[in-house]
Amino acid sequence: AQKVTQAQTEISVVEKEDVTLDCVYETRDTTYYLFWYKQPPSGELVFLIRRNSFDEQNEISGRYSWNFQKSTSSFNFTITASQVVDSAVYFCALRPTSGGYNKLIFGAGTRLAVHP
Amino acid sequence: DGGITQSPKYLFRKEGQNVTLSCEQNLNHDAMYWYRQDPGQGLRLIYYSQIVNDFQKGDIAEGYSVSREKKESFPLTVTSAQKNPTAFYLCASSIYLRVNQPQHFGDGTRLSIL
Numbered sequence: 001a002q003k004v005t006q007a008q009t010e011i012s013v014v015e016k017e018d019v020t021l022d023c024v025y026e027t028r029d030t031t032y033y034l035f036w037y038k039q040p041p042s043g044e045l046v047f048l049i050r051r052n053s054f055d056e057q058n059e060i061s062g063r064y065s066w067n068f069q070k071s072t073s074s075f076n077f078t079i080t081a082s083q084v085v086d087s088a089v090y091f092c093a094l095r096p097t098s099g100g101y102n103k104l105i106f107g108a109g110t111r112l113a114v115h116p
Numbered sequence: 117d118g119g120i121t122q123s124p125k126y127l128f129r130k131e132g133q134n135v136t137l138s139c140e141q142n143l144n145h146d147a148m149y150w151y152r153q154d155p156g157q158g159l160r161l162i163y164y165s166q167i168v169n170d171f172q173k174g175d176i177a178e179g180y181s182v183s184r185e186k187k188e189s190f191p192l193t194v195t196s197a198q199k200n201p202t203a204f205y206l207c208a209s210s211i212y213l214r215v216n217q218p219q220h221f222g223d224g225t226r227l228s229i230l
Contacts, residue, residue, distance in 0.1 A: 009156070033216050043204065045159075045221040052216060091158060095216075104149075104219055106158035 002027045004094050006107035013082055014115050021077045021110045023092030029053075033095040034068065034075045035104070040088045051075060082114045118143045120222035122207050127227045129194065129201055137192045137225045139207030146212030148190035149219065152176060153204040165190055166212055194227060202228050
């Protein structure tokens, strides 16, 4: 089965706290891609990062960082020094390479609320 | 600016009525997709199209129909057969055959039943 699990439904933090959003995936493909998207209250999904299955290097982009661990099938997302503007729903998604088309499998999302 | 435009932003459907959601992209992408989002759930794929005049059912195609007559356009019709149409609908596009490329999304259409 191919599946993405985001166990945290909602997270509430106070501004400047660090927060980690968990993502666990399942796939039998040896080659696959993982994505994180942000959905602000306006509704559109904003692409944040892509990671392929052969690249386990962690990535940092400003206050955002991603920890990909193939051994535990996890691709966690950390926001350092959170800000109110980070309040959104965050989706983790899996793109397997089997199946013949560009299918994206989404987790249920984690709603992050950052309070001043 | 290149992007995906969805219209209308809000749509109301009467009982027994078909409604059509518009999706236009100027990114020159070959592939386009329609997703449905329900509260507390991830996005579920309704239909996708990899090329003009070709489209395939996704995971929840029943009660929906699409057409792809132009590369830029991929309208979704919610038919009266869809008994629970209230949801947020998102259109997306991506470069064909490049599975490592992200899908780009529109702003969505929120559909409600009157």
